[in-house]
Amino acid sequence: MSVSSATVSWTPSQRYICEVRWDAATSVGNDPEGRKLMLSGLRSFLGAATVLLLLSWVCSSTIWVIASNLLSPVFSTTSAVEVEETFQLDHRRQSPRKQRLVRIWTLCAVTVTVGLWLLRPQVPYSHMSGALPFTLFEALRLKSAKPHPLGEQDFPLPQLIGEEYWEAPRGHFKGWAPGGDESIDTSGRPEWASVSLPHGFERWEERPEPVHNSDDANGQDEEKPRPTSYYKPANDPLRITNLDQTVVEPIAQAIKAHDIPINHVFLVMMESARKDIFPFKRDSHLYQEILSSYHNQVPDIIQQINSKLSQLTPIAEQLTGESSGFPDSGNRSAALWKNSAEFGMGGINVNGILTGSSLSFKSAVMNHCGVSPIPVDFMDEVTAKIYQPCIMQIFDLFNRLKENSTASHGSHMGVNDLQERNWTSVFLQSITGLYDDQDILNNQMGFKKAIYREEIERHRAKHYHAGMEEINYFGYAEREVYPYLRDIVDEAMKNKERLFLSHFTSTTHHPWSTPSDFHDEQYFADDSLMDKHEDMNNYLNTVRYVDGWLGDILQVLDDTGIANETLVVLVGDHGQAFLEDSPVSGTYENGHISNFRIPLVFRHPLLPQIQITANATSMSVVPTILDLLVQTKSLNDKDSTAALDLINEYEGQSLIRPYLATHNGRQAWNFGIINAGGTMLSVGSAAVPYRLILPLTEDFEFVFSNLDTDPDELHPLRGWSAQKLITRVKSKYGEKAGQWVDEAEKVGRWWVAERKRLWNFEE
Structure with a gap:
């Protein structure tokens, strides 16, 4: 979620300027759950306020005398001696000549100060010179910062989209001709759109022709509604598709050699998940920061540090196939999940992925729907129409295609054939679903069921128990939803349904707390924790907690016997910058790379464990899931046809095919x-x-x-x-x-x- 009402701005002169962004404060403060986030800093605020009040009380008399001596010559011809006598200060009376000099120099200082303020460059000093009441009132008036001009809508590199580069439609490919609407017909409805379409497929719905009425009293046409914009891949000047490329060889060979069923899909979105800590590596920048906190780096100390760090992300090591580089990384606790896949198998680890947004729920829209979020503050996506179908809505489409099929119409024939089973979609998390209207967003994206903190903490909840421990202002640790996870899987198997489960972790969110029964390690030196490393040390402990939780999820798949038929997609919502990385910590208005590099893994025990490098974004998640379902023959013919058609509608490339960094310049x-x-x-x-x-x-x-x-x-x-x-x-x-x-x-x-x-x- 990662948003706060205050931020520290960084200037080129390497100085910190604390400034409150009141526009953010008002937006977050209007949300009941957001107010809990803001109050998380109450202790620090009260401490700072107390210190300031004490200092002001001690210094008030001295400041009054100094200010009076400086300003009295400007506003009065009376000597400052009277003021000094009031405070019983024994100063000599100034001569009239000296008083005139003081008055002149004071006037000069005031004039220069006001002049410099009026003549200061608008950029970047305008936001640095606002007094507290005025900036607060401006925010309450809902006035946004002055934007840079956006310019015209025309694509700024027209030389790259000329007619000589246009491509004709072929197969499921829609063609590509930006600005050439008349040469490529994209208005036709595919055969799969003949069924009753779920929400999210509005642009494929059959619409009546617009009615023009000129018979009204004024002889004018009725006012027509504003036309709705939709995404058209043939008209997108940025779109590069790799769907005409063959599937990468190791995956193609594995699919050819044996069946790789994907009957269920789990999407685990990991809060504040940094790629450089998934897994944690010995040659990383952060590792050097940890070592540098120990001033006497004797071999025994380094060995102890390495031993601790080798146990930080053992599950991530198994999932990615990447080595941490620590010699003890193989000595894992017997309680941790063990990869049951054969040697060399386990799925696809993608390096080079960046998040599409460092705001969690904007990232969630991209991960689930394959779209770019709106570049405006906070979650207008909740009330807007998402311009592509989300993966849950696509699974709902597959259900409707089966209902329309003569083979299964009016009966449950085919449920023993996994391809003919219906999909169900469930969202699961241990924290609140009310922050930023997440519950409304999830409903809009197409989830059929959602379980949040609000449900599991009810006394009548199925797995409610006394002593549920809140670890942060959003809710509980992940293991509180473990029994619900088991129930969801068991129910899907009992009902012979195909399950799409989305789960959002949260422990790695500020304030980086772990349950009381979890042993926290100390990774940095003792004397450095109160300096700048305390937050990072806490964060690393939450990373270790969530790493173990990922193992618990995978163990459920093993225990229920569905591991070999489940695709698990693990993706970060965004990274998390700390003072070890950049001059400013946090994600708010902070573009540092540590906030954007995220892990992305497509885990399946029957897929080869391969490393793919693609300088891409998580916009590729949805196209890759659909491509894997089609290529592994995990869909029936009708669903496959619809999936192949829909893959070509998305902006992102499939990550099981060679990623195209350029195309025709x-x-x-x-x-x-x-x-x-x-x-x-x-x-x-x-x-x-x-x-x-x-x-x-x-x-x-x-x-x-x-x-x-x-x-x-x-x-x-x-x-x-x-x-x-x-x-x-x-x-x-x-x-x-x-x-x-x-x-x-x-x-x-x-x-x-x-x-x-x-x-x-x-x-």
């Missing part, structure tokens, strides 16, 4: 919305290692990094305008890098406007 662009959504945008490309933080308001800098030479973004380039940044990039990295920044800035602004159009969002 075009780049596969990646975009990431920076929490809270409307102020900054991360722009990258699969074709180059460059990354641009694009400000959408005038309060923030342009930031450029080269992830090849600076993978942890320790030394990014900055500029308060695109042109200044381009000049610096050219000077350090060359002409082509500077040109890329220019194109990224233009494409990013076009993308922001285009997302708002697709979401039918009105400012």
